[in-house]
Amino acid sequence: MSTQISASPLPPPKERRRLRQSRSLTQAQLAAQLGVARATVRAWESGRRAPTGAEGRAYAEFLAAFTPSAAPDDPSEEAGPGTMGPGKPEPLTPAQAFDALYAFCAPALVRQTYLLCGRRELAREAVERAFQLAWQRWPEVARDRDPAGWVRAVAYDCALSPWHRFRPCYRHPEPPPADPADRDLLGALLKLPPSYRRTLVLYDGVGLDLPETAAETEASTPAAANRLTHARAAMAAWVPELADTALLHRRLTELSSRERLRASRPPTVRTLGERRNVFWTRAAIAFTVTIIGATALTLRTAPTHYEPPIAPAQAVEGVPRAVPMGPLSRDELALRAKLRGEASSGGERIEPTPR
Template sequence: MTQPRPVPPLPSPKERRRLREAASLTQAQVAARVGVARETVRAWESGRTAPRGPEREAYAKLLASLNKADKVTNNQALTSTLELQPVTPLAPATPPVPVPPVPPVASLAPLAPRADAPAPPPSGAPLTPAQAFDALYAFCAPALVRQAYLLSGRRELARESVEWAFQLAWQRWPEVAVDRDPAGWVRATAYEFALSPWHRFRPRYRHPEPPPADASDRALLDVLLTLPAPQRRTLLLYDGVGLDLPETAAETEASTPAAANRLLHAREVVASRLPDLADPVELHRRLAEVASAERLRAAKSTVVRLGSERRARFWTRAAIAFTIAIIGATALTARTAPTRYEPPVPPGETVQGVPPRAAPGTLSNAELNLRAKLRAETQPGPERLLPEGR
């Protein structure tokens, strides 16, 4: 009789997910390497199901290689003293774990730094805030532009949303640098800006942009834009980015059941209008294709940092000028205000009992005779003086 092969041990579901995220792998990539669907990997990481058979062996070998690479990364991190610990894993100094070739479709999740990213500092040198910010920008900006485009349907608004989010992150860098998930902080800020209803009142966004050239891309984008904003955001985070349901609920500020209902309703609408996208795996692929079909490039990190600093200086000067105006108005009021109390003049009152003013009436007979007598008689006066001639 042949002895049964020993079952390889597996780490806890929480550790499985941590190892995958430490290696910057998505659930779809892990599923491609193991040979299962992405939903299966999600169930393994949540603990709902356990792998069996050949899939378990392949999954165990993959986790073992990820664990080995993670230990090497941790040893390198311990030898270097970094100022911003939560941001240093995003720097491209540590080489990523080799991944199998993926289809020629740009993913919606950040997988690798940009080609024009700044060079990492020498080994053992601490990262400056600008270098850490540039590393985060190179890691997240390209994918965030594509995600914002799927949310808003506008190319210029997508770029503006990402630049605004990173400008705000640079202004609040001490807070973002120590955040547990800096990429999630920036993503949530960009989503809020892209979905703001006030953009419809801006002159530059009153008219629609040209739709995608491909008919299938136009159909999918039209279906996405008809969804309510919360459902669209939930669908993009879960089926596009690859977050699990609790993370999606936390980022959308909703409960887990509410996020699940939004996701189900969004999938039903998409499946009813596009039956080919009823499969979540196919929907994820098509979302990535639509986003990658457009030429969407974010600005350089240095431009974003300089823009953030200019914006901060402008609002600081505006606040100072407003404060000075208030102080000047207060001083002028205190200078020109009266120093004593002057009671107001009371309004006039009506006096009672005064007879009305009599108007002249007609003359009597005696008055008429007297007036005639006075006019008829010549009144004596002084003698008139005449000049004498010579």
């Protein structure tokens, strides 16, 4: 009996991982769908094992559903100019491609973001904000090798922003989960530093490998491994049963799945993103016009020549102190009388003498 899965070869291991992540599925979730262990999916994506048997055929069908179809080999199957061939799918418009990415990624991404921040409304807001930025930069995001990873990184940054603490609606904690075990798990998660929490969620929650986790957290692989080790140790110290990494992964998945978190519809997110873009564009134009007007007014009213400022008054030193007037002496009285007499009779007239 042949063990060949299909006539067409499977994508490379890295492409298999990218296709799974583009559907916002973890390795554990895909393994549950295929009926295999998580280690089997990880071995398929790393290239250590080849998919075989019924599970391999199911895995190949999963990959083929999200792999772009190749062009037909028979030229007779191709249609004429301006038409689509019978076996060639019609290309999606940017809005349709964005809506497809949002429909596949947003529900799971909201639940994952909830594990980071512990707030339902903030998780939904962060994911919608990330998709709004993705729509504004859609040409860049559409060409990215992992659009889901691009959106996930932005959503995590928005959810972990320290500026949320200054918002009045986020000064009080939200109601915790109803299950006591879930409350303990979420409380332990929120005690971790943001970088440790993000590394733990990406590796044990989403199912990324260590190099991908390091790249998404903008850290080196040894640094990511160190954060993961310390985060697991702290979780085990607070909740001893979570020392088992398989149980930790299952509990994280269950916690995010129990919360009823819903994101808005794709057209609503696109519309809000376009409105936000228009608002900031108009604000930038208004600010530029204000700067130009203020500059013109300054040039109009500014003086055309330099006027030195008046120096402030300063005390003059070295002047003798004024002495109060007293009685005149006998010589001073005689001098005064003499001067008064000469002033009344006038001085002697000087006349020129002939030569």
